[in-house]
Amino acid sequence: MIRLTTHDFQLPLRHVFSISRESTSVQPTLIVELSDGTHRGYGEATTNKYYGATLELMRGALETVRSIVESAEPLDPEKLWAKTWPLLKDNPFAQCALDEAAWDLYGKQQGAPVYKLWGLSTDRIPQSNYTIGIDTIEVMVKKMLEMPGWPIYKIKLGTKQDIEIVRELRKHTDAVFRVDANCGWTADEAIANSKELARLGVEFIEQPLPAKEWDAVKRVCQESALPIVADESCIAESDVQRCVGHFHGVNVKLVKCGGLTPARRMVVKARELGMKAMVGCMTESTVGISAVAQLLPLLDYVDMDGAALLASDIADGVKVDRGRAVFPKENGTGVRLL
Numbered sequence: 001m002i003r004l005t006t007h008d009f010q011l012p013l014r015h016v017f018s019i020s021r022e023s024t025s026v027q028p029t030l031i032v033e034l035s036d037g038t039h040r041g042y043g044e045a046t047t048n049k050y051y052g053a054t055l056e057l058m059r060g061a062l063e064t065v066r067s068i069v070e071s072a073e074p075l076d077p078e079k080l081w082a083k084t085w086p087l088l089k090d091n092p093f094a095q096c097a098l099d100e101a102a103w104d105l106y107g108k109q110q111g112a113p114v115y116k117l118w119g120l121s122t123d124r125i126p127q128s129n130y131t132i133g134i135d136t137i138e139v140m141v142k143k144m145l146e147m148p149g150w151p152i153y154k155i156k157l158g159t160k161q162d163i164e165i166v167r168e169l170r171k172h173t174d175a176v177f178r179v180d181a182n183c184g185w186t187a188d189e190a191i192a193n194s195k196e197l198a199r200l201g202v203e204f205i206e207q208p209l210p211a212k213e214w215d216a217v218k219r220v221c222q223e224s225a226l227p228i229v230a231d232e233s234c235i236a237e238s239d240v241q242r243c244v245g246h247f248h249g250v251n252v253k254l255v256k257c258g259g260l261t262p263a264r265r266m267v268v269k270a271r272e273l274g275m276k277a278m279v280g281c282m283t284e285s286t287v288g289i290s291a292v293a294q295l296l297p298l299l300d301y302v303d304m305d306g307a308a309l310l311a312s313d314i315a316d317g318v319k320v321d322r323g324r325a326v327f328p329k330e331n332g333t334g335v336r337l338l
Helices: 055-063 066-070 077-088 092-110 137-146 162-170 187-199 214-223 237-243 260-272 286-293
Strands: 003-018 023-035 040-046 130-132 152-156 176-180 202-206 228-230 249-253 276-280 319-321 324-326
Touching: 003 055, 003 066, 003 137, 023 055, 023 092, 040 092, 040 286, 055 077, 055 092, 066 077, 077 092, 077 260, 092 260, 092 286, 130 137, 137 162, 152 162, 162 176, 162 187, 187 202, 187 214, 214 228, 237 249, 237 260, 249 260, 260 276
Parallel strands: 130 152, 152 176, 176 202, 202 228, 228 249, 249 276
Antiparallel strands: 003 023, 023 040, 319 324
16 A cells, blocks of 8 residues: 655755745745655655645645545556646646656666656756855855856846846856846847847846746747747746747756656647746755756756755755766666655
């Protein structure tokens, strides 16, 4: 019999992490543990005010599917996802933590990493960026210099000094830049900023406009000097098709869509539709980052620096060494709680 257990942790960040709409210094997170008596699988979902995800709501949602989960033998993560989704569709964060744990346990039962069970290879995988949260320009430079050697830095924007920020950071590194406005710009600002950002070595712009401004972002997509990648505009599987013609790529977040099972489908669909595919993180520990890593062979871009933003971690698993994913010898997603 499978046993479902949840654990709460408070993840301290290296620095206050600010985006265009909020700041965080400690990130609450929920860990789901699934045990069959021999193996333990782990999954994670952090809390998030913007999406209304709290520890209490996630734990409550998981109780509604406990009987389904604990009777799921033999374990099949995709079938379990399909059975629990009707009850958890209003709480995809809880579904994500459960689904990640199911895949981790399943891989450990089968004696293989999840990506290998999917027929994938890690011979050629993208490198991750390291994210610089909004702060004074001086502090943003300091944050970047504290983490040297990363091949890519993602810069959070949405201030009145956005171009000045990127210009100053560019003086200190030749690394690739990505920028993320987190819905903080207008269409005119996005188009104008794209021209200068292109000159400053920026690779793409993530979510420049509020999520539902579809007409405006279509104009940005057509007139921007840089590719535009959806984040807040691409939450669920049905959003991938809608992003065609409005964005050049999509950033899939496991917590927002409900875990590895739908995320893999979304990534494949995006590529089929001619868009770039990216997976991002939500300041998860190594538990969540190890789940993200299973998708690496399918991706064009990845943002899996969540654990690197923490002052202390709660797990071993896939580590990110200056942008490069280092896989453990463990099976499943490779997670072991410390």
